[in-house]
Amino acid sequence: xxxxxxxxxxxxxxxxxxxxxxxxxxxxxxxxxxxxxxxxxxxxxxxxxxxxxxxxxxxxxxxxxxxxxxxxxxxxxxxxxxxxxxxxxxxxxxxxxxxxxxxxxxxxxxxxxxxxxxxxxxxxxxxxxxxxxxxxxxxxxxxxxxxxxxxxxxxxxxxxxxxxxxxxxxxxxxxxxxxxxxxxxxxxxxxxxxxxxxxxxxxxxxxxxxxxxxxxxxxxxxxxxxxxxxxxxxxxxxxxxxxxxxxxxxxxxxxxxxxxxxxxxxxxxxxxxxxxxxxxxxxxxxxxxxxxxxxxxxxxxxxxxxxxxxxxxxxxxxxxxxxxxxxxxxxxxxxxxxxxxxxxxxxxxxxxxxxxxxxxxxxxxxxxxxxxxxxxxxxxxxxxxxxxxxxxxxxxxxxxxxxxxxxxxxxxxxxxxxxxxxxxxxxxxxxxxxxxxxxxxxxxxxxxxxxxxxxxxxxxxxxxxxx
Amino acid sequence: xxxxxxxxxxxxxxxxxxxxxxxxxxxxxxxxxxxxxxxxxxxxxxxxxxxxxxxxxxxxxxxxxxxxxxxxxxxxxxxxxxxxxxxxxxxxxxxxxxxxxxxxxxxxxxxxxxxxxxxxxxxxxxxxxxxxxxxxxxxxxxxxxxxxxxxxxxxxxxxxxxxxxxxxxxxxxxxxxxxxxxxxxxxxxxxxxxxxxxxxxxxxxxxxxxxxxxxxxxxxxxxxxxxxxxxxxxxxxxxxxxxxxxxxxxxxxxxxxxxxxxxxxxxxxxxxxxxxxxxxxxxxxxxxxxxxxxxxxxxxxxxxxxxxxxxxxxxxxxxxxxxxxxxxxxxxxxxxxxxxxxxxxxxxxxxxxxxxxxxxxxxxxxxxxxxxxxxxxxxxxxxxxxxxxxxxxxxxxxxxxxxxxxxxxxxxxxxxxxxxxxxxxxxxxxxxxxxxxxxxxxxxxxxxxxxxxxxxxxxxxxxxxxxxxxxxxxxxxxxxxxxxxxxxxxxxxxxxxxxxxxxx
Numbered sequence: 001x002x003x004x005x006x007x008x009x010x011x012x013x014x015x016x017x018x019x020x021x022x023x024x025x026x027x028x029x030x031x032x033x034x035x036x037x038x039x040x041x042x043x044x045x046x047x048x049x050x051x052x053x054x055x056x057x058x059x060x061x062x063x064x065x066x067x068x069x070x071x072x073x074x075x076x077x078x079x080x081x082x083x084x085x086x087x088x089x090x091x092x093x094x095x096x097x098x099x100x101x102x103x104x105x106x107x108x109x110x111x112x113x114x115x116x117x118x119x120x121x122x123x124x125x126x127x128x129x130x131x132x133x134x135x136x137x138x139x140x141x142x143x144x145x146x147x148x149x150x151x152x153x154x155x156x157x158x159x160x161x162x163x164x165x166x167x168x169x170x171x172x173x174x175x176x177x178x179x180x181x182x183x184x185x186x187x188x189x190x191x192x193x194x195x196x197x198x199x200x201x202x203x204x205x206x207x208x209x210x211x212x213x214x215x216x217x218x219x220x221x222x223x224x225x226x227x228x229x230x231x232x233x234x235x236x237x238x239x240x241x242x243x244x245x246x247x248x249x250x251x252x253x254x255x256x257x258x259x260x261x262x263x264x265x266x267x268x269x270x271x272x273x274x275x276x277x278x279x280x281x282x283x284x285x286x287x288x289x290x291x292x293x294x295x296x297x298x299x300x301x302x303x304x305x306x307x308x309x310x311x312x313x314x315x316x317x318x319x320x321x322x323x324x325x326x327x328x329x330x331x332x333x334x335x336x337x338x339x340x341x342x343x344x345x346x347x348x349x350x351x352x353x354x355x356x357x358x359x360x361x362x363x364x365x366x367x368x369x370x371x372x373x374x375x376x377x378x379x380x381x382x383x384x385x386x387x388x389x390x391x392x393x394x395x396x397x398x399x400x401x402x403x404x405x406x407x408x409x410x411x412x413x414x415x416x417x418x419x420x421x422x423x424x425x426x427x428x429x430x431x432x433x434x435x436x437x438x439x440x441x442x443x444x445x446x447x448x449x450x451x452x453x454x455x456x457x458x459x460x461x462x463x464x465x466x467x
Numbered sequence: 468x469x470x471x472x473x474x475x476x477x478x479x480x481x482x483x484x485x486x487x488x489x490x491x492x493x494x495x496x497x498x499x500x501x502x503x504x505x506x507x508x509x510x511x512x513x514x515x516x517x518x519x520x521x522x523x524x525x526x527x528x529x530x531x532x533x534x535x536x537x538x539x540x541x542x543x544x545x546x547x548x549x550x551x552x553x554x555x556x557x558x559x560x561x562x563x564x565x566x567x568x569x570x571x572x573x574x575x576x577x578x579x580x581x582x583x584x585x586x587x588x589x590x591x592x593x594x595x596x597x598x599x600x601x602x603x604x605x606x607x608x609x610x611x612x613x614x615x616x617x618x619x620x621x622x623x624x625x626x627x628x629x630x631x632x633x634x635x636x637x638x639x640x641x642x643x644x645x646x647x648x649x650x651x652x653x654x655x656x657x658x659x660x661x662x663x664x665x666x667x668x669x670x671x672x673x674x675x676x677x678x679x680x681x682x683x684x685x686x687x688x689x690x691x692x693x694x695x696x697x698x699x700x701x702x703x704x705x706x707x708x709x710x711x712x713x714x715x716x717x718x719x720x721x722x723x724x725x726x727x728x729x730x731x732x733x734x735x736x737x738x739x740x741x742x743x744x745x746x747x748x749x750x751x752x753x754x755x756x757x758x759x760x761x762x763x764x765x766x767x768x769x770x771x772x773x774x775x776x777x778x779x780x781x782x783x784x785x786x787x788x789x790x791x792x793x794x795x796x797x798x799x800x801x802x803x804x805x806x807x808x809x810x811x812x813x814x815x816x817x818x819x820x821x822x823x824x825x826x827x828x829x830x831x832x833x834x835x836x837x838x839x840x841x842x843x844x845x846x847x848x849x850x851x852x853x854x855x856x857x858x859x860x861x862x863x864x865x866x867x868x869x870x871x872x873x874x875x876x877x878x879x880x881x882x883x884x885x886x887x888x889x890x891x892x893x894x895x896x897x898x899x900x901x902x903x904x905x906x907x908x909x910x911x912x913x914x915x916x917x918x919x920x921x922x923x924x925x926x927x928x929x930x931x932x933x934x935x936x937x938x939x940x941x942x943x944x945x946x947x948x949x950x951x952x953x954x955x956x957x958x959x960x961x962x963x964x965x966x967x968x969x970x971x
Contacts, residue, residue, distance in 0.1 A: 331839050332828045339824065342813045348770060349802070349810045350824040351793025 109402050109409065112449035113416065120442050127433045134438070137430055138423035148422065150298070150308035154380075156418035157310075158183070158372040158389070160317040162396025163403055163410035164324050165238075165368035169252075170405045171328055172361030173341035178241060178256025179369035180393025181263030182234040186370030188267035189233035190377045191285045191384030193226050195275065198289015204278040211275065211286075219291035223378065226292050230373035237263055238366015239359060246355035252362065260393070271386055283386035294378045311379030313371075320368065321407040327364075328407075337361050369393060390421070398447050417443065468493035468656045469514065469545070469625055474523035476509055483509040484520070485680040491625070491673075493528075496647060496657045498667040498688070501677035502700055502902035507660050510677070511627045514658075515547040516540040546618025550630040552610050556603035560596055561585055564617045581620075588619050592650055607755075608639035615646070625656045632666055636755050637930060637963035644670050662700075662903075664693040665931075676700055701903050711914040714938035717746035720891050720922035721767070726778035728762045728771060736762040738946035739778070744891065749913065749923040751937025751954065753930060755966050759946035760926045761805060764895045767924070768802040769795040782891065796825050801889030803881055805896040805926070807873075811880045814869040818859070819843075821868050822850040822883050849886065857882035858908065874905030881909060885916060892916060895926040910936060930959055930966075944968045 121131035142152045162179045169176035195202070199216025201209050217225065241255035268283065275285040297314065298306035328334035339347040340357040348354055376388055399417055403409030424439035469491050476484040484506045491497040499507045513520045516534040524531050527543050534540050540547070554563050565581045582598040589596055594612045602610060611631065618626055632640045647657055647670060661667060667674055668688060676684040676699040684699045721744040728737040737759040744750045754760055765771050767780060769792035780788045787795055796802075804810035812821055823832040823846050830838070831845030850864040857878040859871070868876060877897065884892065897913065898906040913936060917923050927933045933940060934954040942950045942965040950965050 330841055332833050332841060333839070335820070335823075335827050335841060339813055339816070339820075339827075342815055343809070345809050346811065346813050346824065349768075349792065349804060350827070351791065351796055353791075 105404060105406070105409070108453060109404065109413070109450060112402070112453055113446055115449050116442055116445035119445050120438060123441065124434055124438065129431050129434045134427055134431055134434055137426050138438075139419060140423075141426035142419040142423040146304045146308060150304055150310045152415065152418045152422045153314055154308065154310040154375075154418075155421045156414040157314045157317050157375045158392040159395055159399050159414035159417055160411055161320065161368050161371045161375070162392045163399030163414050164320055164407060165365045165393075166396045166400035167403065167405040167407070167410055168324060168328070168337070168368060169238075169361050169365035170400060171341045172337045172357055173344065174242075174245075174358065174361055174365075175253050176238065176241075176256055176362065176365045176369075177253055177397065178238065178259050178263075178393070179365070179396050180389060180391065181256070181260035182237040182366040182369035183372040183389060183393055184260075184267055185237040185263045186230045186234035187373035187377050187388065188270060188285075188384045190226050190230040190373040191288055192270075192275065193229040194222070194288025194292040194377065194382075195286055197225060198222055198292045200286055200289050202275065202277055202286045210278060213289075216289065217291070222289060222292045223294060226288075226378055227371075227374055230370045230377075231367040232370075234370015234373070235363040235367035238369065239363035242359040242362025245362075246358045252358075267384070268386055271384060275384070284381075285384040287383045288377065292378055293382050294374070296379070309380045311375065313375035313379045316371065316374060318411070320371065321411050324368070325407040333360070369396070395443075398443060402446060402450055468528060469658075470526040470529075471510060471514060472524050472526060474510060474513055474520045474525075476506075476513060476518060476520050482680050484513070487523070487677070487680070487682055489675050489682060489685075491656060491658055493624075493656050494651060494654055495672040496651050496659060496670055498671035498674045499658060499660050499677060500662060500664065500667055500674060500696060500700060502662065502904075505677040505700070506680040507677045508629060509680075511547070511629065511658065511660055514540070515545060515627060541621050541623070544622055544624040545627065546621060546623030546625070547627040548611070548614040548618060548629065548631060550633055552614055554602045554610060554613060556601075558602060559598065560600050560602060560605075560613050560616075561598040563602055563613055564598070564620050566617075568621055585616060585620065588616055592619065592646065592653070594646060606639075607634045608636075608642065611635070611643065612646070615650075623655075625658065626650070627658045627660070629660045630662075631659060632661065632663065633928075634756065636967050637959055638967065640666070664696050667696065668693060678702060697903055709910045709914065709935040711936075712918070714748040714917065716748040716938070717920065719743045719745045720783060721924065722781045723767070724779045724781070726763075726766065726776070726780060728759070728766045729775045730762070736946050737766065740943075740946070740948050742941055742948060742951075744922040744924050746890075746922050747917055747920045748938045749917050749925055749936050751933035751940040752924065752926045752943055753933045753940055753962055753966060754926075754943035756928050758943050758966075760895070760943060762946075763943075764802070764805070764893050764924070764926055767893055768792055768800065768804075793825075796887065799887060799890035801884035801887045801892045803877075803884050803892070803894040803897055805899070807876055807880055812868045812876060815867050817865050817867055818854065818871075818879060819846050819850040819864040821879060822846070822853050822864075822886075824883065826887070853879065853882035853886055857885075857912070872902075874901040877901050877909065878905060881912065885912070889916075889921055891922045891924070893924050896928060897925070898927070898929070898932060930962060934959065934962065942966055 117135065121135070124131045124134050140148075142148050162183065165179045165182070166176050194200075195211075196214045197217050199213045201213065202211040203209050237259060238256075241252045241259060244250045244255050245252045271283055271285055276283070277286045294312045296306055296309060296311045298304040298308050298310065304310070326334075328338060336347065336352045337357050337360065339350060339352055340354050340361075344354050347357070372389070372392055377384060381388065395417055399410055399413045402416070403411070403413035420439045420442055424436035427434055427438055428436035471487055471489045474484050474487040475482075487506065487510050489497075489499070489510065499511070501507045509518065512518050514525060514534065516537045516539050519535055525534055526532065527545075532539075532543055534543065534545075537547075555566070558566075561578050561582045564585055565576075565578070585596075585598045588594070589612075592615075594616055596605070596609055596612050596616065602613065605613070611634075615626070632643065635643060644666075647659075651657055659667075659671065668691075671688045674684075674686050674688055674691065674696065675682055676686075676696060678700060683702075686695075723743070724741050726737055726740045727735050730736045740759075740763070742750070752760055752763070762771065766776055769787075769790060773789060776788060778788070779786060782795070782798060782800065785798070787798065787800075790798075808814060813824065826832055827841075828838070831842060831849055834840055834842035834845065847864055851862075853859065854862045854864065859875050859879050859882065861871075868879065871879065877900075881894075881897065884894075892913075894913070897909050901909065910932075913923060913925070917938075925933060925936055927936075934957075937954050940952050940954045940957070940962070941948050942952065942962060944966060945968060949968065952962060952965075954962075
């Protein structure tokens with residue numbers, strides 16, 4: 001017999017709900033009866049309702065309709081549920097599944113990377129070099145101390161920012177192809193602020209002043225102002241396509257691509273005609289005020305020479321990863337963005353303004369892309385330099401893709417791509433046949449495997465769903 | 468005629484069919500019943516070659532045959548009509564019917580021969596459709612005939628029909644059954660997949676009951692009854708009736724005056740409708756799908772842009788027509804949407820994240836300064852309560868909503884909306900695609916909510932559901948309310964006639 005927890009009436013085992021108030025009946029007193037019955041397959045003769053009843057397990061076991069991958073704790077598929085109703089989860093169980101799912105998330109991109117390395121290894125072998133030697137060069141050189149690691153992390157910094165930028169937009173269901181334009185605009189604006197508020201005079205070789213500063217702020221004010229300028233400029237450049245999509249429904253992919261051209265050309269114009277040191281043959285602005293320079297990490301880490309440009313922007317990048325994680329998963333704003341990305345109809349139903357989320361996500365995305373300027377302008381070149389970006393905005397798409405749009409994944413993927421960037425130089429120099437194009441090949445194949453594998457997973461998932 | 472022998476099919480880790488054996492004698496109507504996910508559609512899709520079985524064999528007229536694609540199935544004279552019609556709406560009936568089996572030479576399409584043959588077929592089986600008509604101008608019932616003709620045109624001897632009556636009005640169902648009997652009498656074999664027991668009892672000769680991917684019983688229809696079948700499907704005793712005391716209706720909660728809602732093309736989907744829902748009563752809205760019910764509910768929930776709505780909606784004396792969905796929810800208007808996958812759930816989000824959808828910005832979902840941070844403890848508390856109160860299985864708040872069966876997803880949504888707590892509940896298709904056990908549970912919860920004094924506006928395509936649950940029943944046709952009836956004093960036939968605009 002089963003009993004109702006609210007009204008304390010007792011009912012037959014075949015019932016699941018109390019017939020009086022609909023509460024779930026508590027476990028049967030007679031445990032032996034509650035086990036699932038495998039004899040349910042038998043075709044039942046008609047006219048004998050009693051055995052019919054007994055042949056069925058009293059509990060409709062829904063377990064078989066749940067992908068066992070999700071239901072890990074329930075044991076191997078096919079094994080019947082131990083008892084009914086299911087026992088309360090043990091304390092360790094939840095964190096276990098969380099760790100498991102983390103590894104599952106990690107496993108797939110790792111496989112893609114591994115497969116890409118194997119595929120490229122074959123090509124290297126066919127060209128006539130040793131794949132092992134090549135990979136030893138590629139990876140070994142990127143992790144040597146201090147130069148390898150220093151440059152790898154320096155190269156990773158902009159990729160972390162752009163990877164995060166793409167990931168945030170993607171979580172809202174938007175594809176930000178415009179990180180490149182956003183970071184160019186941000187870099188120029190940062191340079192402009194660093195010049196105008198950093199007390200820099202731009203003079204002709206003859207000594208005539210062609211541009212004079214507005215103020216000469218101290219470092220403690222100027223650095224934060226420059227950082228904010230980078231973020232705001234990026235946010236505005238990213239927010240424009242967001243606004244266009246929210247207001248007119250024009251597609252963000254087209255608009256961000258177009259704004260890349262507009263942005264790069266615009267800042268190129270300002271550099272060429274207004275902020276270049278006259279007579280300078282290179283397309284770059286004057287140097288920003290010295291006090292706007294942010295220190296390299298070499299000044300603080302023993303053994304890391306100061307000449308390596310790895311700077312505080314890297315710390316900022318790690319901080320950005322943490323903040324983006326908190327924002328997306330721990331705040332109501334992040335919830336709204338993710339809900340909009342996961343299912344806009346449902347988000348709308350939940351009282352979330354989709355338009356607002358689109359503008360917000362694109363602005364944040366642009367702001368993150370803009371933070372590349374902190375690394376490049378404040379930390380490295382100390383000026384806006386035309387063409388400084390090694391396609392950071394576009395590689396950021398790959399970084400986000402490989403990193404599964406998660407800050408931790410983005411961080412790891414950015415490091416990987418930085419390793420390739422750094423190691424490629426050495427492969428180029430020290431192998432007989434292989435050129436640094438191998439890096440592009442590796443990147444391409446990784447993305448190919450991630451994308452192809454992704455659709456494979458989706459197909460599998462659909463098949464499971466159809467069942 | 469056709470026999471499935473020991474069919475097993477696995478999708479990933481899900482065992483959809485476990486040793487399924489079904490034998491359908493020639494010249495009979497054979498019903499396959501079972502709850503959602505019982506594997507009945509999978510078995511029939513294997514028979515039609517959409518899927519291939521992992522093991523087991525298919526026999527036609529006693530001979531083992533290989534069916535790997537629908538092409539093979541058609542070659543073996545098997546035809547299938549899907550729940551969702553596979554018709555090209557802008558094309559004519561004839562064009563649709565010959566699609567994939569076009570007569571004439573490679574270059575020229577000989578539609579005239581085809582039309583003649585279609586006419587001959589429709590005369591033979593009394594399936595009157597004009598071959599030259601465009602499909603989109605046809606009613607749902609006529610479209611179904613086109614689907615049947617399509618199968619017959621391909622010389623099908625065995626017809627598999629997947630939930631054929633889901634979209635039909637009661638009258639259309641009657642006509643449809645007449646057609647099926649006639650086809651059987653002319654020697655066709657028909658397999659009908661359904662979960663409506665009354666129809667099984669009316670139309671079929673034999674019934675196979677499936678549950679959890681297995682065949683749990685095969686009986687002659689004349690030897691069984693609804694209660695027995697339901698028990699076999701669910702595996703326990705099921706209450707088929709809704710037991711409810713009379714409504715104690717109070718003050719009007721929702722009062723709609725002259726409400727007009729226009730679709731994107733500017734046509735009025737809801738046309739000058741006025742009605743009232745009072746506290747403590749369930750008002751049903753019966754109608755054939757697509758007659759404005761969706762727009763009505765979404766309009767009341769605040770999900771249709773204000774520029775498309777005119778008239779007045781007053782909730783507890785306040786005009787809410789200008790308020791957005793969030794504001795309306797704050798006032799106590801809960802909404803169980805008709806499409807739980809499109810509207811109701813974030814399928815890849817956890818149960819906990821789904822439970823706070825719509826209330827995610829206020830306590831207990833948030834905490835800290837400015838109520839910005841999500842309060843995981845508070846969210847889990849609320850989720851566990853919904854899971855407990857609404858018997859959501861498996862009871863694990865970290866699972867993605869996708870992992871739940873339809874019935875459990877629906878219970879989660881209903882539980883979330885009940886937690887609001889609502890003063891007015893807008894509920895659309897509360898038991899669509901939900902198994903019998905959960906239907907029983909949801910119905911009881913709705914009645915309990917009514918008895919606590921909540922006003923309920925119910926839309927359902929299941930006529931039996933609206934008549935059983937409603938205290939008053941409004942019939943909607945073509946965007947207008949064509950009448951109000953007492954569900955206890957009116958027959959389904961009369962309501963069905965009103966639904967199609969027949970009479971009042």
